[in-house]
Amino acid sequence: MKRRYKNDIERYGSDILKSEELQHAYDQTHHTWSTVGEHTLRVAAASLAICYALRKIHVSTDTSAVVKGALCHDLGILGRYEKYKSNKECSRRHPADSVEIARKLVEDLPEKSADIIGRHMWPAGHSKAPNSLECVIVSVADKYAAIKDKVHDLFREDNSSD
Ligand SMILES: [Fe+2]
């Protein structure tokens, strides 16, 4: 990962990066071939890429809230098969569970980060709509990362059938 991304993720997300929750996130599969931990870092990086691009056109964003939100957005999904009865239930409930975990990991979690996490599934999962630019950024980065994982998987399947 480029140094600028790494620096911002470490500057604003050090408590989360050090947490047991994020360490466990590397043990749970996500989007078929990836893990929650890898997906989390891809979402944080994609979110920052959008922030940096917006800065170039003089649109400022709260990078700290974005990093904290992106790093915590899916932590509630950990242990999903024990916690939730179905994928549908997981999709609806994990954002609120992620907010709860984020509040434990980050002292004085900004409300903007809590909203980023709680609303990231929009328009799926009966989620409330984003209420800030930062919310939109992480929600879009999450979809981008998920689609990229699916496309990667498609190519893996293609390769395996040769
Ligand atoms: Fe999610």
Ligand SMILES: [Fe+2]
């Ligand atoms: Fe996600």
